[in-house]
Amino acid sequence: MRKKKTTANLDLIDLYSRLLNEIWGKVSELIGESLLAFLILLTIDRISDKFPILREIRVSEAGISLETMRSQCQDASPEDLHRSFQGFVKSLFNSFTALAANVINRELLSTVLPKLREAEKMISR
Amino acid sequence: MRIIFKNLRTLWSIINAINASGELTGIIEAAGSRLSHLFDILAFSILLKKDLDLYVYCDESSSRLFVDGVVQNTIKTFSFITGERINPEQITKRLAMRRFESRWKGTSDSRLKSYISLPLINEGKVLGCASLNSDHTNAFDAQALQFFSLITYQMASSMKHSQIISSMKDMATYDTLTRLYNRRHLDQVLEEEFRNSTLSKQPLAIVMVDIDHFKPINDRYGHDEGDKALIHIASILKGSLRNYDIVSRFGGEEFLVILPKTLMKDAVVIAERIRRSVETTPLSVGDEKVNLTISLGVAAIPAIWPDSKEEFIKCADIALYEAKDKGRNRVCFYVPTQHPVAKGVLSR
Numbered sequence: 112m113r114k115k116k117t118t119a120n121l122d123l124i125d126l127y128s129r130l131l132n133e134i135w136g137k138v139s140e141l142i143g144e145s146l147l148a149f150l151i152l153l154t155i156d157r158i159s160d161k162f163p164i165l166r167e168i169r170v171s172e173a174g175i176s177l178e179t180m181r182s183q184c185q186d187a188s189p190e191d192l193h194r195s196f197q198g199f200v201k202s203l204f205n206s207f208t209a210l211a212a213n214v215i216n217r218e219l220l221s222t223v224l225p226k227l228r229e230a231e232k233m234i235s236r
Numbered sequence: 237m238r239i240i241f242k243n244l245r246t247l248w249s250i251i252n253a254i255n256a257s258g259e260l261t262g263i264i265e266a267a268g269s270r271l272s273h274l275f276d277i278l279a280f281s282i283l284l285k286k287d288l289d290l291y292v293y294c295d296e297s298s299s300r301l302f303v304d305g306v307v308q309n310t311i312k313t314f315s316f317i318t319g320e321r322i323n324p325e326q327i328t329k330r331l332a333m334r335r336f337e338s339r340w341k342g343t344s345d346s347r348l349k350s351y352i353s354l355p356l357i358n359e360g361k362v363l364g365c366a367s368l369n370s371d372h373t374n375a376f377d378a379q380a381l382q383f384f385s386l387i388t389y390q391m392a393s394s395m396k397h398s399q400i401i402s403s404m405k406d407m408a409t410y411d412t413l414t415r416l417y418n419r420r421h422l423d424q425v426l427e428e429e430f431r432n433s434t435l436s437k438q439p440l441a442i443v444m445v446d447i448d449h450f451k452p453i454n455d456r457y458g459h460d461e462g463d464k465a466l467i468h469i470a471s472i473l474k475g476s477l478r479n480y481d482i483v484s485r486f487g488g489e490e491f492l493v494i495l496p497k498t499l500m501k502d503a504v505v506i507a508e509r510i511r512r513s514v515e516t517t518p519l520s521v522g523d524e525k526v527n528l529t530i531s532l533g534v535a536a537i538p539a540i541w542p543d544s545k546e547e548f549i550k551c552a553d554i555a556l557y558e559a560k561d562k563g564r565n566r567v568c569f570y571v572p573t574q575h576p577v578a579k580g581v582l583s584r
Contacts, residue, residue, distance in 0.1 A: 142385040209316045211352045214381050
Protein backbone atom coordinates (compact mmCIF):
# COMPACT_ATOMS: atom_id res chain seq x y z
CA MET A 112 0.00 0.00 0.00
CA ARG A 113 2.79 2.37 1.06
CA LYS A 114 4.82 1.39 -1.99
CA LYS A 115 1.84 2.13 -4.24
CA LYS A 116 1.41 5.53 -2.62
CA THR A 117 5.09 6.36 -3.03
CA THR A 118 5.02 5.36 -6.69
CA ALA A 119 1.97 7.53 -7.29
CA ASN A 120 3.71 10.43 -5.56
CA LEU A 121 6.87 9.98 -7.61
CA ASP A 122 4.80 9.91 -10.81
CA LEU A 123 3.08 13.14 -9.76
CA ILE A 124 6.38 14.76 -8.91
CA ASP A 125 7.73 13.75 -12.32
CA LEU A 126 4.73 15.29 -14.01
CA TYR A 127 4.93 18.54 -12.06
CA SER A 128 8.69 18.63 -12.49
CA ARG A 129 8.21 18.58 -16.26
CA LEU A 130 5.48 21.22 -15.99
CA LEU A 131 7.52 23.54 -13.80
CA ASN A 132 10.55 23.18 -16.04
CA GLU A 133 8.43 24.10 -19.05
CA ILE A 134 7.11 27.12 -17.18
CA TRP A 135 10.69 28.00 -16.24
CA GLY A 136 11.83 27.71 -19.87
CA LYS A 137 9.04 29.91 -21.26
CA VAL A 138 8.91 32.56 -18.55
CA SER A 139 12.68 32.90 -18.11
CA GLU A 140 12.83 33.80 -21.81
CA LEU A 141 10.41 36.63 -21.10
CA ILE A 142 11.67 38.06 -17.81
CA GLY A 143 15.05 36.42 -17.17
CA GLU A 144 16.19 33.80 -14.68
CA SER A 145 16.86 35.93 -11.62
CA LEU A 146 13.51 37.72 -11.72
CA LEU A 147 11.69 34.45 -12.24
CA ALA A 148 13.58 32.77 -9.39
CA PHE A 149 12.61 35.72 -7.18
CA LEU A 150 8.92 35.38 -8.12
CA ILE A 151 8.86 31.63 -7.54
CA LEU A 152 10.51 31.99 -4.13
CA LEU A 153 8.08 34.81 -3.27
CA THR A 154 5.15 32.56 -4.21
CA ILE A 155 6.47 29.58 -2.22
CA ASP A 156 7.07 31.84 0.77
CA ARG A 157 3.47 33.08 0.69
CA ILE A 158 1.72 29.72 0.45
CA SER A 159 4.09 27.32 2.21
CA ASP A 160 2.22 27.65 5.51
CA LYS A 161 -0.79 26.16 3.77
CA PHE A 162 1.22 23.66 1.69
CA PRO A 163 4.41 22.87 3.70
CA ILE A 164 5.68 20.27 1.19
CA LEU A 165 6.39 23.16 -1.23
CA ARG A 166 9.34 24.15 0.99
CA GLU A 167 11.16 21.21 -0.58
CA ILE A 168 11.17 22.91 -4.00
CA ARG A 169 14.67 24.17 -4.78
CA VAL A 170 14.95 27.34 -6.86
CA SER A 171 17.99 29.24 -8.10
CA GLU A 172 18.94 31.14 -11.23
CA ALA A 173 19.96 27.76 -12.65
CA GLY A 174 16.38 26.52 -12.54
CA ILE A 175 13.79 24.72 -10.45
CA SER A 176 14.30 21.28 -8.94
CA LEU A 177 12.03 18.79 -7.16
CA GLU A 178 14.80 16.29 -6.36
CA THR A 179 14.70 16.99 -2.60
CA MET A 180 10.94 16.57 -2.64
CA ARG A 181 11.27 13.05 -4.08
CA SER A 182 12.98 11.83 -0.92
CA GLN A 183 10.59 13.71 1.38
CA CYS A 184 7.24 12.76 -0.10
CA GLN A 185 6.63 9.28 1.40
CA ASP A 186 4.31 10.56 4.10
CA ALA A 187 2.18 12.76 1.88
CA SER A 188 -0.94 11.43 0.17
CA PRO A 189 -1.05 11.83 -3.62
CA GLU A 190 -4.16 14.00 -3.19
CA ASP A 191 -2.37 16.38 -0.80
CA LEU A 192 0.64 16.50 -3.07
CA HIS A 193 -1.55 17.28 -6.07
CA ARG A 194 -3.45 19.98 -4.13
CA SER A 195 -0.15 21.54 -3.05
CA PHE A 196 1.12 21.73 -6.61
CA GLN A 197 -2.23 22.98 -7.88
CA GLY A 198 -2.17 25.71 -5.22
CA PHE A 199 1.40 26.56 -6.19
CA VAL A 200 0.70 26.81 -9.94
CA LYS A 201 -2.42 28.90 -9.25
CA SER A 202 -0.48 31.28 -6.98
CA LEU A 203 2.31 31.52 -9.52
CA PHE A 204 -0.20 32.49 -12.19
CA ASN A 205 -1.65 35.08 -9.81
CA SER A 206 1.85 36.52 -9.35
CA PHE A 207 2.33 36.70 -13.12
CA THR A 208 -1.09 38.35 -13.48
CA ALA A 209 -0.29 40.92 -10.80
CA LEU A 210 2.80 41.97 -12.72
CA ALA A 211 1.93 41.63 -16.37
CA ALA A 212 -1.83 41.04 -16.63
CA ASN A 213 -2.19 38.20 -19.15
CA VAL A 214 1.04 38.63 -21.08
CA ILE A 215 2.84 35.77 -19.32
CA ASN A 216 -0.22 33.59 -18.72
CA ARG A 217 -1.18 33.73 -22.43
CA GLU A 218 2.20 32.17 -23.24
CA LEU A 219 1.71 29.45 -20.64
CA LEU A 220 -1.88 28.28 -20.89
CA SER A 221 -1.28 25.83 -23.73
CA THR A 222 1.47 24.18 -21.68
CA VAL A 223 -0.10 24.17 -18.28
CA LEU A 224 -3.71 23.16 -18.83
CA PRO A 225 -3.05 19.72 -20.43
CA LYS A 226 -0.60 18.81 -17.68
CA LEU A 227 -3.02 19.84 -14.94
CA ARG A 228 -5.69 17.67 -16.58
CA GLU A 229 -3.24 14.79 -16.76
CA ALA A 230 -2.52 15.18 -13.04
CA GLU A 231 -6.25 15.17 -12.28
CA LYS A 232 -6.61 11.90 -14.20
CA MET A 233 -3.66 10.40 -12.37
CA ILE A 234 -5.26 11.20 -9.02
CA SER A 235 -8.68 9.89 -9.94
CA ARG A 236 -7.28 6.56 -11.13
CA MET B 237 12.59 42.61 -39.84
CA ARG B 238 13.41 46.30 -40.19
CA ILE B 239 11.05 47.05 -37.27
CA ILE B 240 12.79 44.48 -35.08
CA PHE B 241 16.20 46.03 -35.81
CA LYS B 242 14.83 49.50 -35.15
CA ASN B 243 13.42 48.31 -31.81
CA LEU B 244 16.67 46.62 -30.87
CA ARG B 245 18.60 49.79 -31.71
CA THR B 246 16.20 51.82 -29.55
CA LEU B 247 16.47 49.29 -26.72
CA TRP B 248 20.25 49.45 -26.96
CA SER B 249 20.26 53.26 -26.82
CA ILE B 250 17.94 53.26 -23.76
CA ILE B 251 20.14 50.75 -21.94
CA ASN B 252 23.24 52.78 -22.82
CA ALA B 253 21.63 55.98 -21.52
CA ILE B 254 20.70 54.26 -18.23
CA ASN B 255 24.18 52.80 -17.96
CA ALA B 256 25.81 56.17 -18.53
CA SER B 257 23.77 57.87 -15.79
CA GLY B 258 25.81 58.02 -12.64
CA GLU B 259 23.16 59.09 -10.15
CA LEU B 260 19.77 57.72 -9.19
CA THR B 261 17.73 60.61 -10.59
CA GLY B 262 19.75 60.45 -13.82
CA ILE B 263 18.97 56.74 -14.21
CA ILE B 264 15.23 57.37 -13.73
CA GLU B 265 15.27 60.35 -16.08
CA ALA B 266 17.15 58.34 -18.72
CA ALA B 267 14.38 55.73 -18.68
CA GLY B 268 11.46 58.12 -18.15
CA SER B 269 12.34 60.34 -21.06
CA ARG B 270 13.13 57.54 -23.54
CA LEU B 271 10.78 54.60 -22.94
CA SER B 272 8.07 56.03 -25.18
CA HIS B 273 10.51 55.61 -28.10
CA LEU B 274 10.13 51.88 -27.64
CA PHE B 275 6.71 51.29 -26.06
CA ASP B 276 3.26 52.73 -26.72
CA ILE B 277 2.77 54.08 -23.25
CA LEU B 278 1.01 57.02 -21.67
CA ALA B 279 3.05 56.79 -18.48
CA PHE B 280 6.13 55.23 -16.95
CA SER B 281 6.18 54.92 -13.16
CA ILE B 282 8.76 53.80 -10.66
CA LEU B 283 8.45 53.42 -6.90
CA LEU B 284 11.66 53.10 -4.91
CA LYS B 285 11.82 51.18 -1.66
CA LYS B 286 14.36 53.54 -0.13
CA ASP B 287 12.49 56.68 0.97
CA LEU B 288 9.32 55.54 -0.93
CA ASP B 289 9.85 58.01 -3.79
CA LEU B 290 7.34 57.56 -6.61
CA TYR B 291 8.29 58.98 -10.01
CA VAL B 292 5.62 59.19 -12.70
CA TYR B 293 6.53 60.30 -16.23
CA CYS B 294 3.32 61.01 -18.18
CA ASP B 295 2.44 62.10 -21.65
CA GLU B 296 0.95 65.60 -21.71
CA SER B 297 -2.34 64.12 -22.90
CA SER B 298 -2.79 61.98 -19.76
CA SER B 299 -5.98 62.62 -17.85
CA ARG B 300 -6.08 63.10 -14.10
CA LEU B 301 -8.04 59.86 -13.86
CA PHE B 302 -5.33 57.99 -15.73
CA VAL B 303 -2.52 59.39 -13.58
CA ASP B 304 -4.41 58.51 -10.37
CA GLY B 305 -4.86 54.97 -11.70
CA VAL B 306 -1.12 54.70 -12.43
CA VAL B 307 -0.22 55.90 -8.94
CA GLN B 308 -2.63 53.47 -7.25
CA ASN B 309 -1.60 50.53 -9.40
CA THR B 310 2.14 51.16 -8.91
CA ILE B 311 1.63 51.24 -5.14
CA LYS B 312 -0.47 48.07 -5.30
CA THR B 313 2.16 46.20 -7.32
CA PHE B 314 4.93 47.43 -5.03
CA SER B 315 2.98 46.11 -2.01
CA PHE B 316 2.51 42.79 -3.77
CA ILE B 317 6.23 42.45 -4.50
CA THR B 318 7.49 43.54 -1.09
CA GLY B 319 4.64 42.22 1.04
CA GLU B 320 4.52 45.62 2.76
CA ARG B 321 1.33 47.58 3.24
CA ILE B 322 2.00 51.11 2.04
CA ASN B 323 0.14 54.13 3.26
CA PRO B 324 -0.08 56.49 0.24
CA GLU B 325 0.70 59.40 2.55
CA GLN B 326 4.16 57.94 3.19
CA ILE B 327 4.97 58.29 -0.51
CA THR B 328 6.65 61.28 -2.09
CA LYS B 329 5.14 61.72 -5.57
CA ARG B 330 7.19 63.32 -8.34
CA LEU B 331 5.15 63.90 -11.48
CA ALA B 332 6.82 64.85 -14.78
CA MET B 333 4.70 65.70 -17.83
CA ARG B 334 6.42 65.02 -21.16
CA ARG B 335 5.52 64.83 -24.83
CA PHE B 336 5.79 61.09 -25.49
CA GLU B 337 6.44 59.55 -28.90
CA SER B 338 3.75 56.89 -28.47
CA ARG B 339 1.24 56.27 -31.27
CA TRP B 340 -1.70 56.70 -28.91
CA LYS B 341 -2.63 59.87 -27.09
CA GLY B 342 -4.86 60.12 -24.06
CA THR B 343 -8.25 61.78 -23.82
CA SER B 344 -9.90 63.59 -20.94
CA ASP B 345 -11.59 60.39 -19.76
CA SER B 346 -8.63 58.02 -20.33
CA ARG B 347 -8.19 55.36 -17.68
CA LEU B 348 -5.43 52.89 -16.94
CA LYS B 349 -6.33 49.76 -18.90
CA SER B 350 -3.10 47.77 -19.16
CA TYR B 351 0.31 47.71 -17.59
CA ILE B 352 3.47 45.71 -17.09
CA SER B 353 5.14 46.01 -13.68
CA LEU B 354 8.46 44.45 -12.85
CA PRO B 355 10.43 44.42 -9.60
CA LEU B 356 13.80 46.14 -9.62
CA ILE B 357 16.01 43.46 -8.12
CA ASN B 358 19.73 43.32 -7.55
CA GLU B 359 21.43 40.39 -5.84
CA GLY B 360 18.06 39.14 -4.60
CA LYS B 361 17.15 42.46 -2.95
CA VAL B 362 14.13 44.48 -4.05
CA LEU B 363 15.03 48.11 -4.80
CA GLY B 364 11.54 49.02 -6.02
CA CYS B 365 9.27 48.39 -8.96
CA ALA B 366 8.82 49.96 -12.38
CA SER B 367 5.72 50.00 -14.61
CA LEU B 368 4.73 50.72 -18.18
CA ASN B 369 1.16 52.03 -18.32
CA SER B 370 -1.36 52.41 -21.13
CA ASP B 371 -4.97 53.51 -21.58
CA HIS B 372 -5.48 50.75 -24.18
CA THR B 373 -6.42 47.18 -23.37
CA ASN B 374 -3.79 44.52 -24.15
CA ALA B 375 -1.26 47.20 -25.04
CA PHE B 376 1.72 44.99 -24.24
CA ASP B 377 2.89 41.71 -25.74
CA ALA B 378 5.60 39.18 -24.96
CA GLN B 379 8.26 41.19 -26.79
CA ALA B 380 7.41 44.32 -24.79
CA LEU B 381 7.80 42.28 -21.61
CA GLN B 382 11.17 40.91 -22.77
CA PHE B 383 12.45 44.39 -23.61
CA PHE B 384 11.13 45.93 -20.41
CA SER B 385 12.69 43.18 -18.30
CA LEU B 386 16.10 43.92 -19.88
CA ILE B 387 15.61 47.61 -19.11
CA THR B 388 14.62 46.99 -15.49
CA TYR B 389 17.64 44.69 -15.03
CA GLN B 390 19.90 47.47 -16.24
CA MET B 391 18.12 50.03 -14.07
CA ALA B 392 18.46 47.88 -10.95
CA SER B 393 22.10 47.20 -11.65
CA SER B 394 22.88 50.90 -12.31
CA MET B 395 20.96 51.91 -9.18
CA LYS B 396 22.97 49.51 -7.05
CA HIS B 397 26.17 50.84 -8.61
CA SER B 398 25.11 54.43 -7.92
CA GLN B 399 24.33 53.51 -4.28
CA ILE B 400 27.83 52.10 -3.86
CA ILE B 401 29.44 55.20 -5.43
CA SER B 402 27.28 57.46 -3.28
CA SER B 403 28.16 55.62 -0.06
CA MET B 404 31.87 55.76 -1.01
CA LYS B 405 31.55 59.52 -1.58
CA ASP B 406 29.75 59.78 1.74
CA MET B 407 32.55 57.94 3.54
CA ALA B 408 35.14 60.20 1.92
CA THR B 409 33.25 63.31 3.02
CA TYR B 410 31.60 62.69 6.39
CA ASP B 411 32.74 61.61 9.82
CA THR B 412 30.86 58.37 10.45
CA LEU B 413 30.15 59.09 14.14
CA THR B 414 29.04 62.71 14.15
CA ARG B 415 27.93 63.01 10.48
CA LEU B 416 29.90 66.28 10.32
CA TYR B 417 32.40 66.79 7.50
CA ASN B 418 35.59 64.83 8.10
CA ARG B 419 39.14 66.20 8.22
CA ARG B 420 39.84 65.25 4.61
CA HIS B 421 36.85 67.19 3.30
CA LEU B 422 37.61 70.07 5.66
CA ASP B 423 41.11 70.41 4.19
CA GLN B 424 39.65 70.74 0.69
CA VAL B 425 36.97 73.25 1.69
CA LEU B 426 39.29 75.36 3.83
CA GLU B 427 41.91 75.42 1.07
CA GLU B 428 39.27 76.79 -1.30
CA GLU B 429 37.82 79.31 1.18
CA PHE B 430 41.31 80.47 2.13
CA ARG B 431 42.32 80.98 -1.51
CA ASN B 432 39.09 82.85 -2.30
CA SER B 433 39.48 85.03 0.76
CA THR B 434 43.11 85.99 0.08
CA LEU B 435 42.46 86.62 -3.63
CA SER B 436 39.31 88.66 -3.18
CA LYS B 437 40.34 90.26 0.16
CA GLN B 438 37.11 88.98 1.73
CA PRO B 439 36.93 88.29 5.46
CA LEU B 440 37.12 84.67 6.63
CA ALA B 441 37.05 83.32 10.17
CA ILE B 442 37.69 79.91 11.68
CA VAL B 443 36.88 78.62 15.16
CA MET B 444 38.73 75.72 16.76
CA VAL B 445 36.56 73.96 19.34
CA ASP B 446 37.68 71.48 22.01
CA ILE B 447 35.50 69.67 24.58
CA ASP B 448 36.70 70.40 28.13
CA HIS B 449 37.63 67.44 30.31
CA PHE B 450 36.67 64.92 27.66
CA LYS B 451 39.09 62.22 28.79
CA PRO B 452 37.49 61.87 32.26
CA ILE B 453 34.09 61.34 30.54
CA ASN B 454 35.55 58.45 28.54
CA ASP B 455 37.39 57.06 31.58
CA ARG B 456 34.43 57.32 33.95
CA TYR B 457 31.50 56.39 31.72
CA GLY B 458 33.13 54.43 28.90
CA HIS B 459 33.68 55.09 25.20
CA ASP B 460 30.00 54.73 24.23
CA GLU B 461 29.12 57.67 26.48
CA GLY B 462 32.16 59.53 25.12
CA ASP B 463 30.77 59.01 21.62
CA LYS B 464 27.40 60.34 22.80
CA ALA B 465 29.15 63.48 24.04
CA LEU B 466 30.79 63.98 20.62
CA ILE B 467 27.44 63.56 18.86
CA HIS B 468 25.82 65.96 21.34
CA ILE B 469 28.40 68.70 20.68
CA ALA B 470 28.23 68.09 16.92
CA SER B 471 24.47 68.56 17.00
CA ILE B 472 24.75 71.84 18.93
CA LEU B 473 27.41 73.10 16.53
CA LYS B 474 25.23 72.31 13.50
CA GLY B 475 22.23 73.96 15.11
CA SER B 476 24.11 77.14 16.06
CA LEU B 477 25.49 78.04 12.63
CA ARG B 478 24.26 79.81 9.52
CA ASN B 479 23.45 77.63 6.52
CA TYR B 480 26.61 78.65 4.68
CA ASP B 481 28.96 78.00 7.62
CA ILE B 482 30.92 74.74 7.57
CA VAL B 483 31.55 72.56 10.58
CA SER B 484 33.79 69.52 10.69
CA ARG B 485 35.30 67.07 13.12
CA PHE B 486 38.97 67.99 13.24
CA GLY B 487 40.05 64.90 15.17
CA GLY B 488 39.46 63.36 18.62
CA GLU B 489 37.33 65.80 20.60
CA GLU B 490 38.27 68.80 18.41
CA PHE B 491 36.03 70.48 15.84
CA LEU B 492 36.74 73.23 13.35
CA VAL B 493 34.16 75.74 12.15
CA ILE B 494 34.65 77.80 8.98
CA LEU B 495 32.75 81.09 8.88
CA PRO B 496 32.94 82.51 5.34
CA LYS B 497 32.76 86.31 4.85
CA THR B 498 32.86 86.82 8.62
CA LEU B 499 34.89 89.44 10.52
CA MET B 500 36.61 88.67 13.81
CA LYS B 501 34.03 90.56 15.92
CA ASP B 502 31.14 88.60 14.37
CA ALA B 503 33.01 85.29 14.61
CA VAL B 504 33.59 85.88 18.31
CA VAL B 505 29.86 86.53 18.82
CA ILE B 506 29.03 83.25 17.03
CA ALA B 507 31.67 81.36 19.04
CA GLU B 508 30.32 82.79 22.30
CA ARG B 509 26.78 81.77 21.29
CA ILE B 510 27.98 78.20 20.68
CA ARG B 511 29.84 78.11 24.02
CA ARG B 512 26.75 79.26 25.92
CA SER B 513 24.52 76.81 24.08
CA VAL B 514 26.78 73.86 25.00
CA GLU B 515 27.02 75.02 28.62
CA THR B 516 23.26 75.24 29.01
CA THR B 517 22.23 72.07 27.15
CA PRO B 518 22.47 69.05 29.46
CA LEU B 519 23.53 65.63 28.18
CA SER B 520 22.34 62.35 29.71
CA VAL B 521 25.41 60.28 30.54
CA GLY B 522 24.59 57.01 32.25
CA ASP B 523 22.00 57.91 34.89
CA GLU B 524 23.26 61.46 35.26
CA LYS B 525 22.64 64.77 33.51
CA VAL B 526 25.93 66.44 32.66
CA ASN B 527 26.52 69.96 31.39
CA LEU B 528 29.56 69.80 29.16
CA THR B 529 31.68 72.84 28.39
CA ILE B 530 33.92 73.71 25.47
CA SER B 531 36.88 76.03 24.84
CA LEU B 532 37.08 77.94 21.57
CA GLY B 533 39.86 79.71 19.68
CA VAL B 534 39.04 82.16 16.89
CA ALA B 535 41.27 83.41 14.07
CA ALA B 536 40.12 85.70 11.28
CA ILE B 537 41.20 87.36 8.06
CA PRO B 538 41.79 90.36 7.79
CA ALA B 539 42.77 90.60 11.51
CA ILE B 540 45.69 88.47 10.36
CA TRP B 541 47.02 87.51 6.90
CA PRO B 542 48.44 84.00 7.27
CA ASP B 543 50.56 82.59 4.44
CA SER B 544 48.71 79.29 4.34
CA LYS B 545 45.63 77.54 5.66
CA GLU B 546 47.91 75.53 7.97
CA GLU B 547 49.20 78.77 9.52
CA PHE B 548 45.61 80.01 9.80
CA ILE B 549 44.62 76.85 11.71
CA LYS B 550 47.68 77.23 13.91
CA CYS B 551 46.53 80.75 14.90
CA ALA B 552 43.10 79.40 15.93
CA ASP B 553 44.84 76.60 17.81
CA ILE B 554 47.00 79.10 19.71
CA ALA B 555 43.85 81.00 20.71
CA LEU B 556 42.24 77.71 21.79
CA TYR B 557 45.21 76.86 24.04
CA GLU B 558 44.99 80.33 25.52
CA ALA B 559 41.32 79.58 26.38
CA LYS B 560 42.37 76.28 27.99
CA ASP B 561 45.15 78.01 29.97
CA LYS B 562 42.76 80.67 31.23
CA GLY B 563 40.55 77.99 32.82
CA ARG B 564 38.49 76.54 29.90
CA ASN B 565 34.83 77.19 28.99
CA ARG B 566 35.69 80.42 27.21
CA VAL B 567 36.34 82.01 23.82
CA CYS B 568 39.77 83.50 23.00
CA PHE B 569 40.81 85.11 19.76
CA TYR B 570 44.16 85.37 18.10
CA VAL B 571 45.94 88.74 18.42
CA PRO B 572 48.81 89.04 15.96
CA THR B 573 50.77 91.67 17.89
CA GLN B 574 51.11 89.34 20.81
CA HIS B 575 52.01 86.32 18.74
CA PRO B 576 52.50 83.47 19.54
CA VAL B 577 50.11 83.76 22.48
CA ALA B 578 46.52 84.89 22.01
CA LYS B 579 45.56 87.53 24.52
CA GLY B 580 42.00 88.43 23.67
CA VAL B 581 39.74 86.83 26.24
CA LEU B 582 36.06 87.42 25.79
CA SER B 583 34.20 85.51 28.43
CA ARG B 584 34.81 84.71 32.11
